[in-house]
Amino acid sequence: MPTTMDVQRLTTLLPPAEGWGEVVHLSRVGSTNTAAATRGVLWSPVVTEHQTAGRGRLGRPWQDTPGASLAMSVLVPPVDPPGWLPLATGLAVRSALVSEGVDAHLKWPNDVLLPGDEDRKVCGILCQSQPDGRVVVGIGINVGHDRGDLPVGTATSLRLVGAHVDRTTVAATVLRHLRRQHTALTEGGDRAEEVRAAYAAACATLGRRVVLHRPDGTREEVETTGLDREGRLRVTGAHGSDTVAAGDVQHIRLPGASSS
Template identity: 55%
Template sequence: MRGPLDSEALHEALVTSGTPWTGVDVHPALGSTNAEAARLARPFHVVVTDHQQAGRGRLGRTWETPASTSVTMSVLLPAPDAGRGWMPLVTGLAVRDAVAEVTGLQADLKWPNDVLLPADEERKVCGILCELQPGGVVVGLGINVDQSREELPVDTATSLRLAGAEDVRREDLVVAVLERLAHWHGLLSSGPQGRAEVHAAYRRACVTIGREVDLHVTGGDVRRVRAVGVDDDGRLVVAGASGEYAVAAGDVVHVRSAAG
């Protein structure tokens, strides 16, 4: 449903006993929620906008959506003592859980930071950008909610509406994502047992594992490899002609399913 976010409802749902969230800023329009969260530097303070006008994705890509069609938000979270490379991955888990809870749609995770909808041919419904800051990690995400096909920038993108979930209340999605993000971030920060639970959950949800993929690495090379796992640092483990090795998200431009 299109229309401005209800800031009072979000504050009432999130800033309450038993949750870590300390405040919610709802902006009618904003250049970048990640930049605003970094500027504020307030842990667990949520920044959300109806219209992001200068958003950023991985590797400096730009990202903008029509007003009132998406969930676009960022929050500064304390960096876990171990496993900072897992922050984009646990954010994907939170989005996956929230989409299922609010819409009933299955969502799959593509390493390192994409959420896909099988109901629309595994098109991308959400992108995630995590940026390390002096006060922690800014977690930013954008979920396409109500866009038509014509309002999306590329054919590989989708929205919840296009996958069959119409009239999604964006406030419900914001709250569900943040509830699940608090859960997974808490486990990641809780010690070895919690981290192991996070790792296992992500590996079950990641559809990249087990597939033949074309690995587009920085410098322009493309390698045909099989993705065989995700290691304890959050890196993708692949098997190629020279054996198994791990690649970090910062070294990869694209991971695409191999053609043919």
Template identity: 55%
Template sequence: MREPLDREALHEALVTPGQPWTGVDVHPELGSTNLEAGRLAEPWRVVVTDHQVAGRGRLGRAWDTPARTSVTLSVLVPAPDRGRGWMPLATGLAVRDALAEVAGVESGLKWPNDVLLPADGERKVCGILCELQPAGIVVGLGINVDQDRAELPVDTATSLRLAGAAEVSRDRLVVAVLTHLARWHAALSGGAQDRAAVHAAYRKACLTIGREVELHVAGGDVRRARAVGVDDEGRLVVAGAGTEYAVAAGDVVHVRSGTADTP
């Protein structure tokens, strides 16, 4: 049975000494959690909904999921003085940690903002959208939890249920994601050694490094290259046409067996 999120339980678990979260707003239905978090402009206040009806992905893509089947949340966090470009990457680490902890599912990260399940053909289980605001960075994410195949918009997507993790508590998953997000954000906001630990953890978890990729860049151009690393600014380093260069933005498609997939 697809239960609604429990606002009181979430508040009790998150708004507690040692955690930065200041409040939890649970909406039965909401257009966009990112827009609501940006409107509130309150650092560390969580916005979560049982049904997001006007979700936005990167490049203005719209998406929707059935009610009570996903974890869809946003929160405004202070922008780290150094490493703003690392926020979507650190958020991916938080999701990866939470999936292992709550669902027992191993995942990998696709630069810059997707979480994939390698055991399910590298299908996408989570998307991340970070938006810079005057008061900080709005971190938004959506995790597919309970959808069956017919409820997913594309074949390259998956859910925890389809990956064999049925009956995952969305409340527990929200708490785990935010707990790990606070930890990774603190590391990004810390000293050089802490930031280096974030960088190393991401590079280890990143499925894009070492892959042939297609880069869909501004103007509609598509470039074929090999991803060779992620630099200290969070940019993807690729090798192509006899040179290496860093890519800060754009769509990346993993190339497999002569075809492009995992958009």
């Protein structure tokens, strides 16, 4: 199982001189998102060894095995348009995993999938807007789980694809990528366009047929045609063209290929 997070080294990798707040390490917490929101300090990461009440998108519970996950949250300023922050967070996680030699790609909006384990999901992300406009970004990565530790058959871990990583290093790399993406989106122009292009290149959803699961419970088979400027998914189906701001997509299995 992974060792305890090295808070001193994480602080060195995220120094106050570069605008990072205090690294808060909790042995156990209900939700790192709640803890980060309560603290109210920008770019002050909250990390934990055991999250007992984590949530994913659409309110789904995100179960945790003590010491096996990388669970952390950080409060960040808003970006415009806001829909790009969750996508950029997924891109940050994917970039960090690739730097560790892990093959990974994205499923819209921000699921991180591992082709090495039949495109199962390795990471959960939840961005929660605060009353003052700031946003808590929550990230949970399955690191050291065995198959039996995972709550659903569509989940995986880095260990299951043979990746033995240091959680402290991965935490710092994810957060640094996230901050670079955030800065680019805030600056706008060509910098923001670079983030959008990088996301499109890493997203396996674009340009394929999927089953779209909408928040109201309806499902529709559609073809994805790209993203709009808000980060919404452009689709074409039996009822014409549409843009989708929220929901899940299921990649349709092609002959000889795995599904996700």
